[in-house]
Amino acid sequence: MLTVKLDSDVPLTLQIAEGIRRQIATGGLKTGDELPTVRQLAADLGVNLNTVARAYRALEADGLLTTVRGRGTQVASATVGKASLAANRERIEDRLRGALSDAKLAELDQTAVEKLFRKLMREFWRGATKNGG
Amino acid sequence: MALLENIMTYGFWPIMILSPAVWLTCVRTPAGVEVDRDQIARLTRWVWISTLLAIALYVTLLILWAGFPKPMMLGAIAPAFTLTLRALPLKNPDWGPHDPNVNTRTASLVNRRPTMPVTRAWWLLAWVAALGLLIAAASRGLFAFEVLPDRNERVMWYWAMFMTAFGPFMVASAMWAVAKTREEPEPRDAANDQRLEESYASLRNFRAWCFYWLFAITMPVGFSGFGVVMAWAPVSANLGGALGMGGGILGSVIGIAGAVFGTVAGLRRVRINRELRELQANDRQAAV
Structure with missing residues (x-):
């Protein structure tokens, strides 16, 4: 969905x-x-x-x-391609930095962000395991 | 009989013009649903203004030019009709595919094209019927020109060809219409309710079969069948009146069947929209 x-x-x-x-x-x-x-x-x-x-x-x-x-x-593929590993890493870092900036601007402290991140990680991997991914 | 004819000729269009506004006015907002009452009131006012203007135009045209082509009025109805389509789901979300008051939308990521119940074999049947009747009518032309070069028969054959040529055209249009049933809006709830999915699938297939039997089989076979009879019946048999009557009856039956199918499909859709609205309300409660 x-x-x-x-x-x-x-x-x-x-x-x-x-x-x-x-x-x-x-x-x-x-x-x-x-x-x-x-x-x-x-x-x-x-x-x-x-x-x-x-x-x-x-x-x-x-x-x-x-x-x-x-x-x-x-x-087409379940991965974005390994050829540009460095580029992928850079893109992921950029997005995480963007998310962290959003959190800071929304006045979330470091503990709250860590808690949120752990919760999302758990949810994400639970979904992936359920789908066999 | 003359009275009935006058009612049909002059009464039909005012009823058509008034219907959207009356419909919109009669529709009620379901209990517990929050709507933008100011926007609805504004739109309803404009629907009535456009309706009264269309009625005024109709009356003026009747006075100045009684025999004016009545389908011209379709243009005058368009504004009220369009505004009604916009206002209806605002007033009652069950009358539109998407609740305008809900900002979260969920969709399935499953392609509905492979769920088509009308398979290639059914289309082959429709094409064989339509093309077979076209060939049957066309083959008479060879005789008409070479063996029976009677002018009346040739004119009759031209008409017959005109009618049968519609067959393949209708089948092609039906293929398009049936394919479109997979692309009707089917918004979902976040919890992916199974019953809702089944309701959508059932309505989707109902529509596909109705389109198929009505536009790919009944209409082409019916009208092309008349064409074949016209092509092959001898002019001396004087079948014009009987064929005209038969065509009229067939056309009326198809029209009524189409209206019944449309109404049933519409009502089923309203029921699904209501189900969805309730499920989405549950989703919102769960989120809180």
């Missing part, structure tokens, strides 16, 4: 891409699984077609999805 919040500060395209990325990472979606068409997902979420199309394109650029004419969009 994919959930988005219309009143969130995070753009919808990013929420959709993150949701799919999370499903792939936790094994909810496996390599070769067919994703909904752009029209189907846009209709279900009640968002613009372009919003979903942009999210799919971003994931295709990461190598996670592939679109084959006549066969739709499928999960």
Whole structure:
């Protein structure tokens, strides 16, 4: 399942891409699984077609999805590719730094952030184990 | 009979024009649902203004040009209709696929295309029927031109070809319409309720089969069948009246069947929307 919040500060395209990325990472979606068409997902979420199309394109650029004419969009890989390990590491660090900045700006102290991070880690790996990922 | 004809000719359009506004006014907000009453009142006011303007236009046209093409009124209905479609789910979320008052939306990441109940074999049947009837009508043309070069028969054959040519066109349109049933909005609850999923699947398949039997089989076979009879019946048999009556009955039956199917599908959808609204309310409570 994919959930988005219309009143969130995070753009919808990013929420959709993150949701799919999370499903792939936790094994909810496996390599070769067919994703909904752009029209189907846009209709279900009640968002613009372009919003979903942009999210799919971003994931295709990461190598996670592939679109084959006549066969739709499928999960291409459960990893973003090992060739650019350094680049991946840098990207993850950037995102973590961004999340930490958000936490600091939201006046969360270090203990609260650590607690939140541990909770999310537990939830994430519990989901991944459940899906065999 | 004349009275009935007058009612049908002049009464139909005012009823069509008034329907959206009356419908919107009669719809009630379910108990416990918070809605933006100011926005609804504003939209309802504009729906009534557009409706009264359309009625005024209809009456003016009737006075100045009684025989004006009535389908022109579709353009005048459009504003009230569009505004009603916008206002209805605001007033009662069960009348729209998405509750405008809920900002969290959930969707399944499963592609619904492989769940299509109308398989290739069913489409083959529809194509064989439509093309078979087209060939049956067309083959008469060869005789009409070479063996029976009667002008009336040729005119009849042109009409027959016109009717049967609709068959393949209708089957192609039905393929598109049936495929679209997989892309109807099916928002879900965060807990992924199984019963909701089954309700969606059942309605989705109901719509696909209704579209198939109505637009891929009944309409093409019915109208092309008439075309074949027209092509092959001798002009001397004077079947024009009977064929016209038969075509009228078939058209009416298809129209009524379509209306019944649309109403049933619409009501089932409202029930699903209500289920979803209740599940989403549970989700919100659980989150609190």
